[in-house]
Amino acid sequence: MNKDWELSQEAFDALLDWLDSDREQAALKYEKIRRSLIKIFTGRGCVEPEDLADETINRVTSKLKEIGKEFSGDRTRYFFGVANKVHLEHLRRKLPQPTPPPTNDPDWIELEYSCLERCIERLSKEHRELLLRYHGAEGPAETEHRRALAAELGIAPNALRIRVYRIRMGLKECVEKCIERSLG
Amino acid sequence: MTLTADKQEVRSYLLGVLDADRKTQLEEQILSTPQTYEELLLVEEELIDQYVAGGLSEHERQQFETHFLITAERQKNLRFGQLLKRYVNSNLGAAAIPHVETSAPAKKSLTFSTLPAAGRPVMVFGVAGIVLLSVALLCWLGYRRPQSRLAQPRVEPVVVVTLAPAAAPRVNVPPKGYDLKLELELANPSFRNYNSELFRENKSVQTRGELRMEPKGEQYIVPVTITGEVLSPGDYELKLSGVSESGANEFIEKYSFRVIE
Numbered sequence: 001m002n003k004d005w006e007l008s009q010e011a012f013d014a015l016l017d018w019l020d021s022d023r024e025q026a027a028l029k030y031e032k033i034r035r036s037l038i039k040i041f042t043g044r045g046c047v048e049p050e051d052l053a054d055e056t057i058n059r060v061t062s063k064l065k066e067i068g069k070e071f072s073g074d075r076t077r078y079f080f081g082v083a084n085k086v087h088l089e090h091l092r093r094k095l096p097q098p099t100p101p102p103t104n105d106p107d108w109i110e111l112e113y114s115c116l117e118r119c120i121e122r123l124s125k126e127h128r129e130l131l132l133r134y135h136g137a138e139g140p141a142e143t144e145h146r147r148a149l150a151a152e153l154g155i156a157p158n159a160l161r162i163r164v165y166r167i168r169m170g171l172k173e174c175v176e177k178c179i180e181r182s183l184g
Numbered sequence: 185m186t187l188t189a190d191k192q193e194v195r196s197y198l199l200g201v202l203d204a205d206r207k208t209q210l211e212e213q214i215l216s217t218p219q220t221y222e223e224l225l226l227v228e229e230e231l232i233d234q235y236v237a238g239g240l241s242e243h244e245r246q247q248f249e250t251h252f253l254i255t256a257e258r259q260k261n262l263r264f265g266q267l268l269k270r271y272v273n274s275n276l277g278a279a280a281i282p283h284v285e286t287s288a289p290a291k292k293s294l295t296f297s298t299l300p301a302a303g304r305p306v307m308v309f310g311v312a313g314i315v316l317l318s319v320a321l322l323c324w325l326g327y328r329r330p331q332s333r334l335a336q337p338r339v340e341p342v343v344v345v346t347l348a349p350a351a352a353p354r355v356n357v358p359p360k361g362y363d364l365k366l367e368l369e370l371a372n373p374s375f376r377n378y379n380s381e382l383f384r385e386n387k388s389v390q391t392r393g394e395l396r397m398e399p400k401g402e403q404y405i406v407p408v409t410i411t412g413e414v415l416s417p418g419d420y421e422l423k424l425s426g427v428s429e430s431g432a433n434e435f436i437e438k439y440s441f442r443v444i445e
Contacts, residue, residue: 032221076215080211165229
């Protein structure tokens, strides 16, 4: 593949058409494939998984004219095959490992914490209490504690995991925005 | 395949210890099955929480630091997990008293107008008196037994690390306000009391006395809590001695660890 090849709007539209004839569905599938590829490259120990996911998508897109109409089968699997090739090439390149970002500045930690407090205050009462209670036990007691909490709410333990995960992700997003605003 | 098996498998995958064949299958599932992708996201957060709480085994911890924690995104998620734990530890008592509200309709509350005697003055005062007495009694019981209201186990702000004599693990600087609890594995539990002295590059940093051994699984450990503030990146050595019947200190073992940022 030509490394200078870039994803034009026309090529991107062709990719979406290939994924699904319904444009909204196609966009959802595209997002899902990209997110999954990032997780796969991360699982393989790649420190810049987003770049490799984009490279995989670009490569699939650049081949659409060859494979487009004749291709039959699971299209996500095609991405997986291309991702394997991209990964092998990445291993040969042996890119330098980036240094981890600094994390122990006390002022930064306090800024993060005050943002977290503000964001938690903005949660509904039920969500705030659920978050606290869900994380209120650890170690051997954790599983039983969460099972009891799920029973109290009348939902399955896995549904509780998902519910708390969503609260947590919303909270994380709120903290990130709060930090951005605080930094001006 | 059961949900539990999936969870365990995803956990092994995230820690980089899943065998190659199964890893390929799981990666294909991540792309093609939304449930597997969702499970991956959930287990990522759970691993972070367990790491922050010191709940991973030595091997898992090493894998977490060398394999899981490689991307900036996951490092950010770890930071968030540490912040959240700090918040939960500070606010746990406040959440213990009220129950989580469910979507079920709320029970009708007992108001004055719903009392059976409403509208009949003498009986109204009688019933009101009983209600007031009951409230007072409940308040008194609550004041007398505050512990009974706290259904939640309290979580101390400590990071727990198990140390074996031959190992020299890496330990992250504890978050602000946290202490480091070292669980020193004992080869020969022959003393009743123990003393410890922590050294950072041959300079004494903190001493602890009157330490007691505890059973943990099939072995014994001596828990030693190190104040978080005294820890900064560097190499540490902890000398453990037993206190004999005569009160003399007898050196037992040396434990090493490295504190990293």
